[in-house]
Amino acid sequence: MTNTKYVFEQNRIDDVQWSGVSRLSSLPSLPDDGKSPPLKTPLFYLKSVSINAYEDDIYFVNNTEQTLHFVAPFKLYKSLTDAYAKLGDISDKNVHKARLYADDMDRLYTDVLPNQGVRIGRTHIIYDSDGLMQWFIQVPFKAVDAHYAMWRFNVVEKGGVGEAYPLLWDNFGKPTHMVSCQCLTERADMPIEPSVYEERCWVFDRLIESLGIADALFVLAINDVLYRYCVGWSAPYNESDIQAKDIAHKLQKLKPKDAQAVKAIVQSVYDFWFNEGFAKNISVEACTELFDLYQDWMAKH
Template sequence: MTNTKCIFEKKRIDNVQWSGVSRISSLPSLPNDGKSPPLKIPLFYLTSVSINDYEDDIYFVNNTDQTLHFVAPFKLYQNLNEAGAKLGDVSVENLNKVTFYSNDMDRLYTDVLPNQGVRIDSTHIIYDSDYLIQHFIHVPFKGLDTHYGIWRFNVVEKGGIGQSYPLLWDDFSKPSHMVSCDCMSERGEIPIEPSVYEERCWVLDSLIQSLGVTNAIFILAINDVLYRYCVGWSAPYNESDIQAKDIARKLQELKPSDADAVEEIIQAVYDFWFNVGFAKNIPVEACAEILDLYKEWMANN
């Protein structure tokens, strides 16, 4: 498996064509002669490319006619809890978790073209043959009932993936061998995209310099919620931190006990900075998440 302590070597292969042979069946697809069931073609799949007699590179292949904004062969997170980060922990280890993707950005691919494969890992026929190997892969793409979402593929196989390994069929159905493939399309469930990684790190560094580590993490977590739910407007990540600061301050002053009180605080902050009623229909889920953050912050201070 890939050694994450080493520099990851990115590779791309152009004009990769689906062979019609799946590792699962080891049989070619049935002919499209009108008598057989309709052929299933994967929108995305994994394929292995031999390096030598013992090693294979594993590639993710974009088998669609659209360019993918990014391919992230690692976990994406919605919030600090998913990343294993904590409020009130000022350790270097925790700060590394707070930044989410600091150990993975060298494996991020952008603008992955149609029929292009990108290397996501490698396997060794001897060293990896007895181990379960897991891959998390995230790509932005439409869903069955939505024009945009983040697809999360969870692959678990022993020893490797073989020649070709479909991740999602062209009718958006899940291949039977997949652990899971889910399309996250609701604002609350979409993770923080790696495209805002640098902005988010800049915001965190700026907050630490002016307010200290503890308050910086708290405000950053609030800003994550505002960003994910598009509260107020679809501002760049590094422009809503002003409102996040004010929300954090008012939470500490007013000590809300429920999500309704949090909504009033958020509304008041946006009314102050913009026109009255600028932030309409603030999702109750966003208010509940911010309330939980406030409770955790209080427990650590």
């Protein structure tokens, strides 16, 4: 009997070709003869690869002509709240949550080539056959009306995915078997990319050292908002924490009553550090999130 203690290891397979058949149909795609409807092929799909009599490896396959910046076979978060981390909680467990992807970075793939498959998990024919299997997968790719989007796939199946399992059709249509297939294009919905994980952790550690955990969490949450919305300017994550600290201090001192008052505070901070009027992209949505953070902080102090 196979050892069921599975330890994840990354692996890639090249030149993976879509066969035109999935577990959802025993029939191949119609011939591309000009008389039949156009062939439907997936941009992304899951593929099972047998490794022994009991186990299959599950691969995510990039069936596009573009190299994917990354493939994250885990949940991505846009905020501390999204990751179930809390302001004011200085416990080690909460600090760990605030780092967002500390338990997942070993599963992150970068620069996934066209027709390349990356291993995201494993199924066991006996132990997994009766249970529901779930995979969360997020990849950056274009959308119908956007050059950049974040695609979020939620796969839930009993006993595995079979030989091939489409995630997104080439017309950007959602396969009917998918639990969810979300296309995120708005700044308010965008997660913090795992590519800034180390940079963000470095900022967090530096904030803890200078401010203590409680205030560091508040400033980190503010910096997350500045980064996601590109407030002020499109700065690297580790170059906007100075403004985040000033905004945190002014929020605590001036006690704004609404998002509009927060916007005035943010504008004043960027006017101080840069030329007056330099920061023009201070959205209402960003200021609303900052106001919510301030209210949360006030409730705990």
